Amino acid sequence: MSEPDGEHLGPYRLLSPLGSGGFGEVHLALDPEGRTVAVKVLHPHVAADASALTRLEREVETMRLVEGPYVAEVLDASMSGERPYLVTRYVQGRPLSVVPVPVTDLRRLAKGLAQALTAIHDAGVVHRDLKPANVMMAEGEPVVIDFGIASALDSLSVTASGAVVGTPGYLAPEVLEGQETGAPADVFSFAATLAYAATGRQPYGTGPLSAIAYRVVHHEPDLEGVPAWLEPLLRECLLRDPAARPTAAQICARLGVDTPSRGRHGVRGLSGTARRPTPSAMGAAGPAGPEPFPGALGPEPGAFLEAGGPSGGLGGVFAGGRRVEPTQGHADLHDLSTREWRPGRPTTDEARARHREKIRRRWVIGSGIFVALLAAAARTPLPEASLLLLASYSLIVVGDAAVALLSRGLFRIRRMVTDLSSVAGVVALWLVLSTLFSPFTLALFAGTALVVGVVFLLNA
Structure with a gap:
């Protein structure tokens, strides 16, 4: 049976x-x-x-x-x-x-x-x-x-x-x-x-x-x-x-x-x-x-x-x-939600969408911090490379925001706000870091962040 x-x-x-x-x-x-x-x-x-x-x-x-x-x-x-x-x-x-x-x-x-x-x-x-x-x-x-x-x-x-x-x-x-x-x-x-x-x-x-x-x-x-x-x-x-x-x-x-x-x-x-x-x-x-x-x-x-x-x-x-x-x-x-459903609790599809949005948001913010470190470290010795890093990141994230605007996803507004805020935050962080720290110190910071990120990915 x-x-x-x-x-x-x-x-x-x-x-x-x-x-x-x-x-x-x-x-x-x-x-x-x-x-x-x-x-x-x-x-x-x-x-x-x-x-x-x-x-x-x-x-x-x-x-x-x-x-x-x-x-x-x-x-x-x-x-x-x-x-x-x-x-x-x-x-x-x-x-x-x-x-x-x-x-x-x-x-x-x-x-x-x-x-x-x-x-x-x-x-x-x-x-x-x-x-x-x-x-x-x-x-x-x-x-x-x-x-x-x-x-x-x-x-x-x-x-x-x-x-x-x-x-x-x-x-x-x-x-x-x-x-x-x-x-x-x-x-x-x-x-x-x-x-x-x-x-x-x-x-x-x-x-x-x-x-x-x-x-x-x-x-x-x-x-x-x-x-x-x-x-x-x-x-x-x-x-x-x-x-x-x-x-x-x-x-x-x-x-x-x-x-x-x-x-x-x-x-x-x-x-x-x-x-x-x-x-x-x-x-x-x-x-x-x-x-x-x-x-x-x-x-x-x-x-x-x-x-x-x-x-x-x-x-x-x-x-x-x-x-x-x-x-x-x-x-x-193991990937199914088996918790008791109550009013206000998301369905399985909504829970998966929230999880995907959380991961995407972490990537946008994490990669933005790393780009800001690299761009700040390169601002004095390689100003063109510094601007290229900032421009590339901004174009990719703004493009993602445009895709969110045209989609009908559950979190499109939140996605657009996150993307645009990340671009503004990366530029601001780049200016602050390049002003307060030397290129060598920033390079060390960027290398440490890279190692931590790789370890995190391997553990995940």
């Missing part, structure tokens, strides 16, 4: 696989404007299930209403064709399941998760698989991924017969017992996730999946080490009776944060073909499908990219906290 690097799915260019979960394969991709997104291509056995696909299409309509800084929004979707897919915001960071725990800023994490859960529930969506692997830590802020996918695809034809979609230890007792579930189940998972972040331990221990599930239903959680300000709230959220648990909005109030208001960028309906994501929500996401329990356990889905790899760009690929070797195509991604 892997897509070759550079292939397209709808309007999206698939760059490289990030990982594979129970329901789909996640790709790092570019949207038509060059922004990074995450595209989850559904597995063939999921795409072949008409009822599951219809249910997912209906749920996606609601999932796309969920917006906020602490959720990875669903940006686009196409449930038609041979390869149905979802497009989400790509979040660059690391899952809570692999960051150092206990978390240093636990209050910040708790508030962010509470606001994420409120945004999800206000839209009428139930996550059903909230756990540390589905909480991305991006610059210290939590971002919840994969909301609604588990409940949308929880059908016998998609999962193993009798299986429960989710992760033991973070699933509510009513989910494990096969009862009707809703938002209170997410509150239970929220508390279990925070307990792990606060102590570094799963609140219901480790071991066989059946043993963990038994402890969830019949035992009290282990909250030893949870700060005093948080423990009472977690105990309420982990109550066996769903009706006794607080709501997400009540959790926000208990933590002293405002309930996030529901915002929309307009109706984003499904038409059977992929639609462009709205710019205000575009950027990054790292979705991954939930794992079935206790049926056949596939690869852990929480795939993501670790920033700051050996090359200083994209690092290794992780799946469920386990490092795997980068797949073919990651070596070509």
Whole structure:
């Protein structure tokens, strides 16, 4: 099911696989404007299930209403064709399941998760698989991924017969017992996730999946080490009776944060073909499908990219906290911007244009200083050579300014100002240097500048 690097799915260019979960394969991709997104291509056995696909299409309509800084929004979707897919915001960071725990800023994490859960529930969506692997830590802020996918695809034809979609230890007792579930189940998972972040331990221990599930239903959680300000709230959220648990909005109030208001960028309906994501929500996401329990356990889905790899760009690929070797195509991604897109942040083409303009500006200024040194050194012994150097530099730079005037580049005005200012600056520097220093001293300066420039180029 892997897509070759550079292939397209709808309007999206698939760059490289990030990982594979129970329901789909996640790709790092570019949207038509060059922004990074995450595209989850559904597995063939999921795409072949008409009822599951219809249910997912209906749920996606609601999932796309969920917006906020602490959720990875669903940006686009196409449930038609041979390869149905979802497009989400790509979040660059690391899952809570692999960051150092206990978390240093636990209050910040708790508030962010509470606001994420409120945004999800206000839209009428139930996550059903909230756990540390589905909480991305991006610059210290939590971002919840994969909301609604588990409940949308929880059908016998998609999962193993009798299986429960989710992760033991973070699933509510009513989910494990096969009862009707809703938002209170997410509150239970929220508390279990925070307990792990606060102590570094799963609140219901480790071991066989059946043993963990038994402890969830019949035992009290282990909250030893949870700060005093948080423990009472977690105990309420982990109550066996769903009706006794607080709501997400009540959790926000208990933590002293405002309930996030529901915002929309307009109706984003499904038409059977992929639609462009709205710019205000575009950027990054790292979705991954939930794992079935206790049926056949596939690869852990929480795939993501670790920033700051050996090359200083994209690092290794992780799946469920386990490092795997980068797949073919990651070596070509080091020049791509994979930072989350936010309003005001340049697109990939704009970033490249800015980089080219920066390099050009450095060359113009650097070469101008060198020419001024040489021309000043030659002013007394070789006045004609001095004037020739100045004239040649001025003609070249003024010509570049004329080209900028006729072009439609993003930085043509800035380019013209830089060029004309450089010419005036070189002439002024030539006059000052030739007046204050002897030709021999200036020649030494010019030689030193030449050596430094060559060394810099070789290092670059």
